[in-house]
Amino acid sequence: MIYVMNFYYKYFTRVNPLPGPFPFPLVGNFPQIYWWFNGDGQMFHNYCYEKYGDIYEIYDHSRSIVLCRVDYLENFFSNKNMHWMRFPNCKGLKELGIEGKGIVVNNNYKSWVFNRHFISQAILSPKFTDEAIDQTNKLFNELESYWNKLVLFHKEEIIKENKNIIDFAEWLKHYTNDMIIKLLTGERSYSMAAYFNTFGGEKSDYPSVEIEDSVKLFQALHKLIIGYSIFFFITPFLRNCIPFFKNIADDTLKSMRFFNQKLEVIIKKRRKEIKDTSLDESLPHDMLTSMIIKNTFRDVNYIEVGEAARSMTNSEIRANLLDGIINGTYKTASILSFVIYYIAHNPDVKKKMLEEVDYIFQGDKMRPITKDDFYNLSYCEAIVKEVARVCPITHSFARCIDKSEEIAGYQWPVGTSFRFNVRAIHHDDDYWEEPNKFNPDRWLVENFETKNSFIMFGGGLRMCPGRKLAMIELVCLIALLFRTYEINLIDTNSPIKATSDIIIISCDELLVEIKPRN
Numbered sequence: 001m002i003y004v005m006n007f008y009y010k011y012f013t014r015v016n017p018l019p020g021p022f023p024f025p026l027v028g029n030f031p032q033i034y035w036w037f038n039g040d041g042q043m044f045h046n047y048c049y050e051k052y053g054d055i056y057e058i059y060d061h062s063r064s065i066v067l068c069r070v071d072y073l074e075n076f077f078s079n080k081n082m083h084w085m086r087f088p089n090c091k092g093l094k095e096l097g098i099e100g101k102g103i104v105v106n107n108n109y110k111s112w113v114f115n116r117h118f119i120s121q122a123i124l125s126p127k128f129t130d131e132a133i134d135q136t137n138k139l140f141n142e143l144e145s146y147w148n149k150l151v152l153f154h155k156e157e158i159i160k161e162n163k164n165i166i167d168f169a170e171w172l173k174h175y176t177n178d179m180i181i182k183l184l185t186g187e188r189s190y191s192m193a194a195y196f197n198t199f200g201g202e203k204s205d206y207p208s209v210e211i212e213d214s215v216k217l218f219q220a221l222h223k224l225i226i227g228y229s230i231f232f233f234i235t236p237f238l239r240n241c242i243p244f245f246k247n248i249a250d251d252t253l254k255s256m257r258f259f260n261q262k263l264e265v266i267i268k269k270r271r272k273e274i275k276d277t278s279l280d281e282s283l284p285h286d287m288l289t290s291m292i293i294k295n296t297f298r299d300v301n302y303i304e305v306g307e308a309a310r311s312m313t314n315s316e317i318r319a320n321l322l323d324g325i326i327n328g329t330y331k332t333a334s335i336l337s338f339v340i341y342y343i344a345h346n347p348d349v350k351k352k353m354l355e356e357v358d359y360i361f362q363g364d365k366m367r368p369i370t371k372d373d374f375y376n377l378s379y380c381e382a383i384v385k386e387v388a389r390v391c392p393i394t395h396s397f398a399r400c401i402d403k404s405e406e407i408a409g410y411q412w413p414v415g416t417s418f419r420f421n422v423r424a425i426h427h428d429d430d431y432w433e434e435p436n437k438f439n440p441d442r443w444l445v446e447n448f449e450t451k452n453s454f455i456m457f458g459g460g461l462r463m464c465p466g467r468k469l470a471m472i473e474l475v476c477l478i479a480l481l482f483r484t485y486e487i488n489l490i491d492t493n494s495p496i497k498a499t500s501d502i503i504i505i506s507c508d509e510l511l512v513e514i515k516p517r518n
């Protein structure tokens with residue numbers, strides 16, 4: 001009773017009261033999200049934007065101000081202000097064992113700068129880019145080999161049994177999982193092989209122990225992604241006392257322990273491999289190796305300058321790997337499924353894209369894709385950006401201000417939480433011409449884009465460090481796929497099957513028919 005009275009006292013005396021759905025104690029606006037929109041965060045934000053306009057407030061475990069206009073973002077992304085914190089401190093981070101670790105939810109500025117610097121140096125380097133292109137070719141060949149076995153070589157029986165239909169979204173999640181694990185840790189995972197094996201009949205050539213391991217890793221990752229938000233957005237009382245939330249929280253902690261153990265083994269093994277490699281031999285370019293050798297004598301830029309230039313501990317490396325793996329799996333996969341969907345619904349765009357792809361490869365369906373090809377595939381890149389603009393996969397992302405500031409015409413106290421409604425920003429008609437039109441050509445006009453109006457990868461200091469890698473994966477895969485295959489949606493009339501949680505929108509299923517292009 002006291003809690004409820006206190007909650008509503010604070011609510012009715014809050015600074016700058018704004019319109020928004022009425023909150024409930026302990027659960028904030030979750031009842032509305034679940035009762036009205038079946039848990040769909042994007043639909044909830046669409047509703048709030050239409051009903052309340054450019055600025056409204058919502059509640060999870062605390063109050064957040066949601067901004068929907070491009071000009072409201074200036075204070076967050078300019079170098080002058082540097083509001084760098086994403087979420088306020090919360091007990092959940094400690095329970096998950098990630099307080100002050102990694103980068104995504106790290107609220108310790110010094111530690112975040114240290115980790116972010118390591119990660120950026122590792123994955124924005126030219127050698128890492130080469131490695132990403134190389135792995136794209138290798139893993140795409142593997143993906144094709146499974147499709148060939150499943151779909152293309154056994155035509156008659158498969159067509160009879162309707163097996164030429166594949167769930168593209170599911171294949172992509174396994175593909176991006178194998179890709180990110182290889183690029184970040186240097187280790188192979190066999191998520192695609194495991195998925196292939198579920199179809200019965202022929203099995204993949206990889207040893208079954210390795211495949212089973214990958215299945216466990218993939219399942220643990222899935223549980224972590226689902227369960228993570230319970231630790232940020234749900235109050236400790238619900239998480240610890242209500243069985244529904246407690247079960248998810250326990251499962252998430254179990255997956256976290258499992259993941260940490262796996263990563264610890266990989267890190268120790270790599271440290272030993274590096275130690276056993278003579279100085280004149282080169283080392284691989286995965287993120288793990290780069291993080292281990294940074295600020296050691298194996299680092300080509302090594303200078304000894306005290307604490308700031310210290311090397312990384314295993315627990316820091318683990319947290320960074322986990323951040324990268326979680327962020328690098330589902331987002332890239334979902335956006336590519338949306339790309340396939342939009343291409344199928346826009347024949348003119350498809351025609352132009354095929355012309356670009358055919359021009360680049362000149363009829364050669366076998367040669368690997370190169371870095372130059374990637375830079376020349378400007379229309380494919382435009383398609384990715386336009387799909388991400390009209391159909392963002394992160395419906396909102398957050399900042400918490402570390403000093404009092406005037407934002408959107410109101411003065412806000414330190415510690416206020418904000419969210420940016422990505423879809424509203426991407427459709428702000430003061431900044432986008434015909435915002436509702438799907439038009440990749442707009443991206444071909446140089447410098448047309450206004451500052452902060454496109455926030456697919458966020459903005460400011462905390463902008464996504466994986467953006468280049470994501471674009472390489474997306475653009476190269478589009479080119480490799482459409483160079484060889486005709487991909488048609490099974491049901492062109494149905495809307496895309498996607499679900500949106502508290503932050504991410506993911507494609508659940510995309511049934512396509514795939515056959516070789518003439």
Ligand code: HEM
Nearest residue numbers: 103104324327328331332456457458459462463464466470
């Ligand atoms: C299409 C794919 C991707 C999209 C749309 C995406 C989008 C985003 C967004 C919107 C943010 C928040 C930025 C902000 O708060 O300003 C973010 C952060 C982040 N992303 Fe990505 N991302 C993608 C792929 C990746 C990949 C492949 C990686 C792998 C390394 C990655 C790693 C991260 C990390 C570590 C952060 C946290 C950065 C920080 O807090 O300093 N992302 N991403």
